[in-house]
Amino acid sequence: MTVPSEHLLILAGILFAVGAAGFFLRRNVIVVLMCIELMLNAANLSFLAASRMHTLKAGALGPALEGPIFAIFVIVIAAVEAAVGLALVIALYRNRQSVNLEDVSDLKD
Amino acid sequence: MIAAMIQASTTTADIMKAGLMEEIFSERTLQATGPFMALSFGILLLVLAEIVPGLQLLRKLIFIATLGVAGWCAWKTIGAPEAWVFEDTYVANSTTGWWTMLFLAATFIAWLFGQRYYKAESALEGEHDLLMMSACAGMVLMAGSRDLLVFFVGLELLSVPLYTLSAFQRSRRESVEAGLKYFVLGAFAAATYLFGSALVYAGTGTLTFKAINPADLGGPLVIAGAALIAASLFFKVSVFPFHMWVPDVYQGAPAPVTTFMATGTKAAAFAFLVPAAAALLPYESKHLAAVIALVTMAVGNFGALVQTDLKRLLAYSGVAHAGTLLLAIAALQGEPGPDAAMRAVLFYMAAYVFTAGGAFGLVTMLESQTGRAVTIDSIKGLAAKRPGIAAALALFMLSLGGIPATGGFLGKYLVFSLAVRSDLLVVALIGIVLSVVALAYYLRVIVALYMQPEMDGKPVPTQARALSGLVAFACAVMVLALGLVPAWFLDSLR
Numbered sequence: 132m133t134v135p136s137e138h139l140l141i142l143a144g145i146l147f148a149v150g151a152a153g154f155f156l157r158r159n160v161i162v163v164l165m166c167i168e169l170m171l172n173a174a175n176l177s178f179l180a181a182s183r184m185h186t187l188k189a190g191a192l193g194p195a196l197e198g199p200i201f202a203i204f205v206i207v208i209a210a211v212e213a214a215v216g217l218a219l220v221i222a223l224y225r226n227r228q229s230v231n232l233e234d235v236s237d238l239k240d
Numbered sequence: 241m242i243a244a245m246i247q248a249s250t251t252t253a254d255i256m257k258a259g260l261m262e263e264i265f266s267e268r269t270l271q272a273t274g275p276f277m278a279l280s281f282g283i284l285l286l287v288l289a290e291i292v293p294g295l296q297l298l299r300k301l302i303f304i305a306t307l308g309v310a311g312w313c314a315w316k317t318i319g320a321p322e323a324w325v326f327e328d329t330y331v332a333n334s335t336t337g338w339w340t341m342l343f344l345a346a347t348f349i350a351w352l353f354g355q356r357y358y359k360a361e362s363a364l365e366g367e368h369d370l371l372m373m374s375a376c377a378g379m380v381l382m383a384g385s386r387d388l389l390v391f392f393v394g395l396e397l398l399s400v401p402l403y404t405l406s407a408f409q410r411s412r413r414e415s416v417e418a419g420l421k422y423f424v425l426g427a428f429a430a431a432t433y434l435f436g437s438a439l440v441y442a443g444t445g446t447l448t449f450k451a452i453n454p455a456d457l458g459g460p461l462v463i464a465g466a467a468l469i470a471a472s473l474f475f476k477v478s479v480f481p482f483h484m485w486v487p488d489v490y491q492g493a494p495a496p497v498t499t500f501m502a503t504g505t506k507a508a509a510f511a512f513l514v515p516a517a518a519a520l521l522p523y524e525s526k527h528l529a530a531v532i533a534l535v536t537m538a539v540g541n542f543g544a545l546v547q548t549d550l551k552r553l554l555a556y557s558g559v560a561h562a563g564t565l566l567l568a569i570a571a572l573q574g575e576p577g578p579d580a581a582m583r584a585v586l587f588y589m590a591a592y593v594f595t596a597g598g599a600f601g602l603v604t605m606l607e608s609q610t611g612r613a614v615t616i617d618s619i620k621g622l623a624a625k626r627p628g629i630a631a632a633l634a635l636f637m638l639s640l641g642g643i644p645a646t647g648g649f650l651g652k653y654l655v656f657s658l659a660v661r662s663d664l665l666v667v668a669l670i671g672i673v674l675s676v677v678a679l680a681y682y683l684r685v686i687v688a689l690y691m692q693p694e695m696d697g698k699p700v701p702t703q704a705r706a707l708s709g710l711v712a713f714a715c716a717v718m719v720l721a722l723g724l725v726p727a728w729f730l731d732s733l734r
Contacts, residue, residue: 140442147435154428160420167427174434181442188445197447198438201389205434208396212427215403219423222407222416232424235417238488240546 136187139180146173160223160230164216171209175202263325272323272332274313275340276384279377282306286370296366303351303369307344310380314340318732328450329387334733335582338590339383339511346504346593347376352711353601354496357608361409368408371401372500379508386519388437388447388469391512395433395476398508399426402501406493418492425485429475436468440520449519457522466520473516476509479566480536483559487543490555491613495604498551502558502600503593510565510585517569518578529570530659530667536563537674544681550603550614553681554596557640560678561592567664567671568655574662583733584654590729591639591647591722598715599636602629605708609701616684621694629704630689632712639719641682642675647722 150169157163182198185191224230263269270277285302289295317323318337325332351372358365374397381394403426407419437447443461444452456462475482490498521529540560547553565585572581606614623630639648652675659668694700722729 143435143438147431150431151428160424163424164427167424167431170428170431171434174431174438177435177438178441181438181445184442185445195445197389198441201392201437201441201447204389204393208392208430211396211400212423212430215400216423216427219403219407219416219420222410223420226411226413226416235420237414237417238421238492240487240543240552 136180136184139183140177143173143177143180146170146176158232160220160232163232164213164220167216168209168213171205175205178202178205260327268323269325271313271316271320272325272330272384274316275310275344276377276380278306278310278313279373279380282310283370283373283377286366286373290366290370299366299369303373304348306373307348307376311341311344314338314344324386324450326390328448329390330384331386332384335586336384336511338586338733339507340380342507342586342590342593343376343379343383343504346500346507346597347372349503349593349597349601349711349715350496350500353499353604353708354494355707356705357494357496357604358409360411364408368405371405374398375401375405375500376504379504379511382508383511385512386449386515388440391516392430392433392437394508396430398505399430402426402497402505405497405500406489408494408497414492415494418489421485422489422493425475429472429482432468432475433472436465436470436472439465439468441465449515452519457520462520463522466522469516469520473509473513474532477506477513477562477565478559479562480532480539480559483536483539483562486559487547487552487555490558491549491551495551495600495607499597499600499604502554503597506558506562507589507593510589513569514572514578514582514585518572518581521573523573526570526573526662526664529566529573530664533563533566533570534667534670534674536560536566537671539563541674541678541681544678547681548615548617550616550619550685551600553616553685554599554603557678557681558596560674561588561596561640564588564652564655564671564675567659567667570667571655571658571662571664574664576658576661580658583730584651584658586733587647587654587722587726587730588651591651591719594715594718594722595636595639595646595648598632598712598719599640601708601715602633602636602712605629605705605712606701609703609705610699612698616688617695618698619685619700620688620692620698622700623690624694625700625702626704628709629712632716634686634689635716635719637682637685639723641679645720645723647719647726650723650726 147170150166153166154163178198178201182195185195220230227234289299314337317332318334322333378394378397382391385391385394403419403423406422407416409415439461441447443459444456478486537560540556544553544556568581568584572578603614639646642649642652656668
């Protein structure tokens with residue numbers, strides 16, 4: 132029994148929505164970073180699902196490689212963003228002794 | 241099945257390899273990617289200059305020379321026949337050549353104004369220059385890409401250094417706050433872009449614009465994907481409702497970085513937005529885009545009316561300008577077509593880079609000299625003491641407001657006439673009315689400069705910095721040149 136690629140896309144959509152909801156609802160910067168990571172992985176899953184869909188499609192010329200290649204780029208860039216993000220969190224904590232987004236509000240109208 | 245996939249991939253790879261290698265090392269490819277290569281090489285040299293003792297003295301020379309070489313490479317692509325390289329994912333033509341020149345100019349302006357700005361962080365200026373050059377390379381990649389993956393790499397090459405640069409003054413609370421806000425929202429926008437690209441890929445089976453079959457564009461997956469991609473690009477160019485971060489980040493970030501962000505980032509995102517909108521957005525999106533453009537102009541202009549901090553005021557003004565440019569994007573779905581829209585956007589952005597670059601640059605200089613935030617109050621009476629600086633700042637304000645004889649006016653004229661030709665007459669008229677509202681706060685700055693006495697306790701600096709003054713003068717000359725003798729530039733875009 133094989134799982135249809137559409138189901139994988141739907142799962143990726145749900146994961147993305149969960150990540151986006153967490154991004155807007157949670158106030159701890161670390162948790163927000165985790166939510167972004169979840170969204171990036173949802174994008175990865177949908178790239179792979181789409182690649183599978185196009186590979187198995189009737190009349191495909193060969194494996195659709197763009198999807199997996201994009202996923203590898205995303206993994207690399209997710210690591211870069213995590214490194215920069217955590218460095219910023221450390222700088223923030225040194226300044227304010229807090230990693231809560233509600234305490235980060237010096238700049239406003 | 242997996243064995244079959246591996247079998248298939250090796251055979252396709254073998255067929256492709258011979259031709260691909262030849263193409264990658266061909267003169268055509270090198271010429272098309274020349275500016276990006278030059279910048280990448282410059283980045284490596286700057287890294288080297290950081291770690292090899294003695295080479296640090298050469299840092300500034302390397303920076304200037306790299307920009308010069310990249311500019312020379314970009315100049316060679318202007319007027320040369322259009323070159324599509326790397327399997328149609330990257331293009332070099334006159335337009336991308338001019339965009340590259342513009343990014344280099346934005347980088348150079350921000351860098352020159354940033355000299356002697358950093359005090360506590362001056363030992364880290366090598367890293368600052370390095371990050372700035374990486375961001376510039378990212379912009380060049382963004383402008384030339386005609387593929388969702390190549391654009392994403394360029395976007396991150398631009399964004400990640402900018403997150404770091406915004407928080408560059410690590411011990412200043414506002415700087416770190418600006419960096420964090422920009423990072424959190426930027427990472428969210430990047431994730432949105434990626435999910436959108438994945439949906440477009442699922443719907444069309446390709447990431448390259450040229451390979452997209454127009455028949456696939458109407459599908460629900462592609463429409464959802466294009467909407468997500470548009471949302472993330474709207475964040476980068478600060479279009480309503482994704483503009484909230486702009487005033488905070490522009491105010492908190494170090495002033496040279498703000499100068500860079502305000503000019504370069506916006507230009508790079510619009511350079512890609514035009515071809516992306518032409519390739520992915522359906523005709524029906526035209527009116528929605530026009531409405532978003534108007535709301536953005538209104539939010540920016542009315543937001544700026546109540547600001548006193550000059551960086552915040554210019555940030556809101558930048559939001560309004562992004563709205564005007566979005567009008568050109570909306571108009572490209574109609575009769576004028578993407579090429580005319582690209583010309584209008586490029587000219588508008590060229591005027592904006594020199595105008596906003598000069599204005600933010602003078603704010604940088606004043607902030608660095610007085611050690612305080614630059615507000616409307618703190619520039620009162622500047623004309624009496626520093627007439628040259630005040631005149632330049634006043635000229636930039638007039639150009640931002642779109643007064644005739646400045647580059648800003650002609651840019652606005654091109655965009656609004658494009659909208660009229662594309663049957664968006666009502667939208668263009670409302671846009672013009674909103675531009676008049678904008679004059680209120682630009683004139684407030686000029687009134688403070690010329691007609692109000694110096695405030696007690698907020699003395700204006702008695703001396704201008706020679707370098708900053710010179711760069712501001714050069715920007716002012718460019719603003720006037722684009723306004724008075726634009727023909728040579730417009731002709732070279734055809």
